[in-house]
Amino acid sequence: MTTPASPPPAAAVEFVDVRKAFGGKNVLAGASLKVEKGETMVVLGPSGTGKSVLLRHINGLTKPDAGQVFVEGQDIVPLTEEELAPVRLKVSMLFQGGALFDSMNVFDNVSFPMREHTDMTPEEIRHRVAEKLEMVGLPGIRKKMPAELSGGMRKRVALARSIALDPAIILFDEPTTGLDPVNAEKINELIDDLNERLKATFVVVTHDIVSARAISDRVAFLHAGVFEFVGTFDEAARGAHPILSDFFRSCGFPAGTATASIAASAVQALTRDGARGVALGEENP
């Protein structure tokens, strides 16, 4: 008589009460978070609060002590290294330093996942690599070795490698850390642009508020191993959450309810739609 209701569509990534300790220190203490398909979720927090550790749980590089991690509805915690392979083909990761193979040139790096996991012909691979390098704005550097590239270029090549197999979910570990503001801005634009073109889910870990403002659909604030806040960036900047406003203040932005709009606008001023942001500030009533 009754047909079972079809289950609600699974979130792209879901953490359920994830706990992880390193050497007696609780890095994650029951973190729960849901990342919807197609959104860019930015995990914010000061350095050393376990944001990168959190990210490494999504592709099984790190296993939680307790709790569940769902990737497109599948609990990946019990999976062995071999069983994780299909998950890892769906979920790619951009490492903080890029993690390009320094024994290989740019072409071999970007084509690496294709050579490992597809039976594409050399011609198809060459075509695909050119396309990916063009997407990250670096055409014509195929023969260069990673050591010959600047930090920003290395990250973009690494990004090209991480989108090589058109993943459904991309994890970014501090994408703008260690870059000058101009290059950081370029990376932000690139992430925004790719999110639109690839229709993939992005999970970005950062302590860079400017970057969070520029690319996030939602932000999640990690503090003492749990998510203290999840919502849009504007809500975060406006909100009265004491720890969050402390964090904003420590990043050089005035915070608190009265001055929250200044914080938001100050951030906007530093991003692409800066003109509009400044117009909202108190200096220009």
Place this chain on the structure above:
Amino acid sequence: MTVGNETTVFYRNLRWLRFVDAFGRKGSTALDYLGGLAELTGQAVASVFRKPFYTQEILHQMDETGVKSLGITNVTALFTGMVLALQTAYSLAAFGGKLFIGRVVSLSLVRELGPVLTALMVGGRVGAGITAEIGSMTVTEQVDALRAMAVSPIQRLVTPRLIAVFFMLPILTALADLLGILGGLLIAVYELSITASFYFNSIWNQLRIADIASGLGKSFFFAAEIALIGCYNGLNVKGGAAAVGVATTKTVVAASISILVSDFFLTKLFLAL
């Protein structure tokens, strides 16, 4: 008084406890190390027969570990052979040592010095190189990147190196044996005025296939030790560039010791066969 006594006893016990604790820790670290190494060995050997086969990488590693070690192992063997010839002639002079030079040089080289010295040289050069390379890949997250791309670091990094060293070290050893015997010949002919034909004849009459086989047989074991210790220390680097340096040193020490210790047991084993 009693309080003082109790305190003394307490501290004496504490010292003992500390000693036992430190000893236990050292022991458990050593066991962890051996356990980890054994686990890696199992996984690496299992990966030898599992697809994908990185033929290109194996050939590259054979070149890196084998061909590029030829210089160091050959020079070592040549001069060892020359020194052996000189020392034999000197120390056995009273017994007509000259007559035995071919035998002594060839036997000690083929059975013992060829495999061990070659392995020590390769252990230093190749083992350290493997740890430095894999170690720096570990600290720059390249090993994690492999895993994140669903590629097994063991299959991609460890197995090709294991296969390469496994086949190259016995070849290097065989060449070292040959070079060492030729070194002995040089000294025999030019210093001790023995004819080449006499030198070779005495070798030919003395040396058996079993001698050569036991020497080369050992080198397969040494090869596995070098490759696996090098890879294991590289994969387990924690920290930054300084930690890579420490791990590299550790590889040279661990590989050398394990070669020398296992040489003893292998020698016993092969003599019993």
